[in-house]
Amino acid sequence: MAPTRSMRSDLKGVMRAFRMGATWQLAQRTKDPERRMARIYSTIPSDYLFADNSMYLNYGYWDAGCTTLDDASEALAALLADAAGMTAGDDVLDVGFGFGEQDVLWARKWQPRRIVGLNVTPMQVAIAKQRAQDEQLTDVLDFRQGSATAMPLPDASFDRVLALECAFHFHPRTTFFQEAYRVLKPGGVLAVADIMPRSAAVPRTAIQSPPLVWVAVSFDDENWYPQDAYLDKLAAAGFTDLTTQSISEETFEPWRRHILAKIASPSFRHRVGPVYQRVLTKRWSDQEQLKKDFELLDYVVVTARKPGAGR
Ligand SMILES: C[S@@+](CC[C@H](N)C(=O)[O-])C[C@H]1O[C@@H](n2cnc3c(N)ncnc32)[C@H](O)[C@@H]1O
Numbered sequence: 009m010a011p012t013r014s015m016r017s018d019l020k021g022v023m024r025a026f027r028m029g030a031t032w033q034l035a036q037r038t039k040d041p042e043r044r045m046a047r048i049y050s051t052i053p054s055d056y057l058f059a060d061n062s063m064y065l066n067y068g069y070w071d072a073g074c075t076t077l078d079d080a081s082e083a084l085a086a087l088l089a090d091a092a093g094m095t096a097g098d099d100v101l102d103v104g105f106g107f108g109e110q111d112v113l114w115a116r117k118w119q120p121r122r123i124v125g126l127n128v129t130p131m132q133v134a135i136a137k138q139r140a141q142d143e144q145l146t147d148v149l150d151f152r153q154g155s156a157t158a159m160p161l162p163d164a165s166f167d168r169v170l171a172l173e174c175a176f177h178f179h180p181r182t183t184f185f186q187e188a189y190r191v192l193k194p195g196g197v198l199a200v201a202d203i204m205p206r207s208a209a210v211p212r213t214a215i216q217s218p219p220l221v222w223v224a225v226s227f228d229d230e231n232w233y234p235q236d237a238y239l240d241k242l243a244a245a246g247f248t249d250l251t252t253q254s255i256s257e258e259t260f261e262p263w264r265r266h267i268l269a270k271i272a273s274p275s276f277r278h279r280v281g282p283v284y285q286r287v288l289t290k291r292w293s294d295q296e297q298l299k300k301d302f303e304l305l306d307y308v309v310v311t312a313r314k315p316g317a318g319r
Contacts (some may be wrong), residue, residue: 046128176227193314
């Protein structure tokens with residue numbers, strides 16, 4: 009690809025693309041799963057996201073009124089909070105909080121007493137902490153560096169544990185289930201928005217599309233199982249009252265259409281520069297493969313209750 013004049017002048021974009029590529033290579037070779045995750049997420053700067061006015065990092069829930077990823081991601085966060093039964097005064101734990109965008113939403117609209125966040129990516133923790141200060145929400149939002157599978161938190165201390173599009177990364181997810189159970193108060197609820205294969209017959213290697221390379225690189229090896237096995241594992245951790253809601257139709261395909269148009273848009277090009285836009289355009293060139301891959305995946309909201317008296 010011969011560099012155009014605009015590409016030559018996009019020095020920042022060239023440096024960014026180079027840095028992201030180098031960090032990505034390093035991340036892929038990192039053996040420790042949590043360090044690998046932190047490195048992978050460090051390759052995604054907060055100003056290079058697909059959302060325009062927020063820092064969500066999820067596929068979104070594209071219900072009737074949504075036309076932007078900001079709206080769809082907010083709708084997904086709202087769906088999860090409602091599924092968890094979040095109410096004013098709750099003690100909430102948000103695991104894998106990204107940049108903490110959903111926590112600002114939950115703090116304002118659901119008014120829990122506090123939200124503790126755990127995340128293994130230091131860059132995201134720092135940005136989320138600053139965000140809590142900017143929003144004057146430090147009395148509610150408590151963002152910490154920490155792991156879903158070794159929570160530095162006391163037993164029976166939360167009414168809700170939420171994990172918005174991240175539990176597939178946890179090493180492994182079953183240890184997260186055990187930890188969530190431990191830190192929940194009796195009667196407390198775990199709610200996750202999670203991704204899994206549609207059936208046990210789908211091998212992880214079947215997912216081939218470049219925009220879904222994260223499935224090969226950051227979907228923990230032990231976490232590749234479909235809904236029925238998922239529920240068995242929750243039950244084995246002690247949870248009852250299990251519910252599932254598949255929202256694949258409202259996530260993958262509308263997200264695919266939206267992002268395809270976004271990458272080609274002048275406003276996105278202006279924001280990320282021509283170099284990164286060219287990288288993405290190439291990565292997104294095989295739409296048929298991407299559609300096929302999405303048909304093999306299920307996007308599910310799962311809830312589970314720790315037995316005992318609730319709030
Ligand atoms: C796809 S992002 C989702 C972020 C956010 N929930 C959202 O919807 O915008 C996954 C997040 O999980 C975090 N993560 C990955 N492994 C983790 C672990 N073992 N413990 C805690 N957080 C983890 C990543 O750092 C990242 O913030």
